[in-house]
Amino acid sequence: xxxxxxxxxxxxxxxxxxxxxxxxxxxxxxxxxxxxxxxxxxxxxxxxxxxxxxxxxxxxxxxxxxxxxxxxxxxxxxxxxxxxxxxxxxxxxxxxxxxxxxxxxxxxxxxxxxxxxxxxxxxxxxxxxxxxxxxxxxxxxxxxxxxxxxxxxxxxxxxxx
Amino acid sequence: xxxxxxxxxxxxxxxxxxxxxxxxxxxxxxxxxxxxxxxxxxxxxxxxxxxxxxxxxxxxxxxxxxxxxxxxxxxxxxxxxxxxxxxxxxxxxxxxxxxxxxxxxxxxxxxxxxxxxxxxxxxxxxxxxxxxxxxxxxxxxxxxxxxxxxxxxxxxxxxxxxxxxxxxxxxxxxxxxxxxxxxxxxxxxxxxxxxxxxxxxxxxxxxxxxxxxxxxxxxxxxxxxxxxxxxxxxxxxxxxxxxxxxxxxxxxxxxxxxxxxxxxxxxxxx
Numbered sequence: 001x002x003x004x005x006x007x008x009x010x011x012x013x014x015x016x017x018x019x020x021x022x023x024x025x026x027x028x029x030x031x032x033x034x035x036x037x038x039x040x041x042x043x044x045x046x047x048x049x050x051x052x053x054x055x056x057x058x059x060x061x062x063x064x065x066x067x068x069x070x071x072x073x074x075x076x077x078x079x080x081x082x083x084x085x086x087x088x089x090x091x092x093x094x095x096x097x098x099x100x101x102x103x104x105x106x107x108x109x110x111x112x113x114x115x116x117x118x119x120x121x122x123x124x125x126x127x128x129x130x131x132x133x134x135x136x137x138x139x140x141x142x143x144x145x146x147x148x149x150x151x152x153x154x155x156x157x158x159x160x161x
Numbered sequence: 162x163x164x165x166x167x168x169x170x171x172x173x174x175x176x177x178x179x180x181x182x183x184x185x186x187x188x189x190x191x192x193x194x195x196x197x198x199x200x201x202x203x204x205x206x207x208x209x210x211x212x213x214x215x216x217x218x219x220x221x222x223x224x225x226x227x228x229x230x231x232x233x234x235x236x237x238x239x240x241x242x243x244x245x246x247x248x249x250x251x252x253x254x255x256x257x258x259x260x261x262x263x264x265x266x267x268x269x270x271x272x273x274x275x276x277x278x279x280x281x282x283x284x285x286x287x288x289x290x291x292x293x294x295x296x297x298x299x300x301x302x303x304x305x306x307x308x309x310x311x312x313x314x315x316x317x318x319x320x321x322x323x324x325x326x327x328x329x330x331x332x333x334x335x336x337x338x339x340x341x342x343x344x345x346x347x348x349x350x351x352x353x354x355x356x357x358x359x360x361x362x363x364x365x366x367x368x369x370x371x372x373x374x375x376x377x378x379x380x381x382x383x384x385x386x387x388x389x390x391x392x393x394x395x396x397x398x399x400x401x402x403x404x405x406x407x408x409x410x411x412x413x414x415x416x417x418x419x420x421x422x423x424x425x426x427x428x429x430x431x
Contacts, residue, residue: 002223005230009331012338016356044361052356 026073027057029113033087033100038069039099039123041089047073049102054079058102069122073100078109086119093127098123196314196388203308204315213316221282221317221383222324228281229274232358233332234344236269237261237339245348257344258358261374265336271371272419274332275325275378279385279411284384286317287407291393293398299391314387318380325379327373370426378415378424385411 035041039061049057050124055075075081084105093100102117111117172178241261248254290313293299299309337359344350387405393403 002226005226005331005335008230008338009334012341013334016360019353019356046361 018155020139027077029077030058031073031075031081031113031115031117033071033073033117033120033121034066034068035087035089035122036068037089037122037125038071038156039089039098039125040091041069041071041100041123044098047102048099049073049079049081049104051101055101071100073117081117082107082121083109083111083115085111085117086121087117088121089123091123121131163164186197187294188228192392193384193388196391197384199310200318200384200387202315203310208311210312210316213312214319217316218324219319220285221278221320221379223326224329225278225281225324226322229328229332232273232277233265233270234339234342237265237336237341238343240269240336240350240403241340241343247342254348257348258340258350258355259362261340261344262337262359262363265340266333266367266371268371268419268423270332270336271304271325271329271375271378273416274328274414275375275382278321278325278328278379278382279415281406282321283326283382283386284404286383287390287393287404288400290387290390291403294391294393295396295400309391314391316389317383321379321381321383322376323379325375325382328379329375330368331373333371349392361409366426366430370422373426374419374422377418381414381418382411385414 024026041057041060042057043057045057047054047057055073058072058074060069060071062068073087081102082105085108086103086105087101088101089098090101241257244257244260244264245254248257248260290299294314299313302309302312341352341355341359344355345352389403389407389410390400393399395402
């Protein structure tokens, strides 16, 4: 019986590690992406293309001169991103953490290891957005929707799976 | 006034009752403390009885695996269902994998595994050593100049401290597997997402703190079994009483030290 329990535990562990991809593949290449607002993005967050995980955020620092958040993305070497790809910080739902989703571009040349994604879109400040919809004159961001259609406009950025 | 009346008066005098029970409690704590120090000294200094040690590793560790595994898998499954229901009240069913993982590794894995061990191992140790005490085998051992602390208590304490974290690690894994089974088979979670959420969320210290707790609980379980068995009095009935005391006291001490350790870890983390 003890052997059965051990075998079950070992089996589940192996299965999880193979699915979860904890074995970080060596040879991942790093690219940088600058964001105006990193929001709740943290090191270890997933980087995905079309919803498929292709890497992780390895570190986030502040560039002192421009006050931009610089995220280092560690990307699977089999994934080559066109140079005009767009990196966007999206949230995994209201209570979930943030991750970086990359929309591939159409350029012929790829981003080289150590390169940078030029087109970025920072995290959406959900509460600022809601506030600007509730009180449109209260000086919100320019992303605020017109007061005529408050409900769908407020719910759209939140549902960005 | 006859002697019987006098004795009854003494027994019912509230001040005397209070004093006697306080002294009894203090004496108990003291004797457990002395016993623990003697046991730990015997466990950590040579000569060691390796045959005894191996036998205890197998008895405490390996043969406890089935009961620990069964407890963990059902707990994980029930926890998953409960958190799914609770999370649904504010549309947060999706955080279920994380909460199951946290609850199992930090709290339920170590505590439930060691409670099962308290029932299985603590009672067995108390009965074994208590029977040896009742049949005067321990005195015979002394006569043959074998220290019972070295031969009986030390190996059991070592086995408790070393085996319990391993059992807790198995309980963690199986418990999360139980939650995963229910989530994927009953609640339509995606298997890969569940596992990735769990792995991304768990930090080393979530598991580490649980294993440190488990080592302490393992020590408590072995110590209580040895102490009550070693101090068993009065033949077969004394052995029965010793097993009961061993199980009850190790369960209470596990819960109390669990709270203390959790407080300590929470403050240390801040």
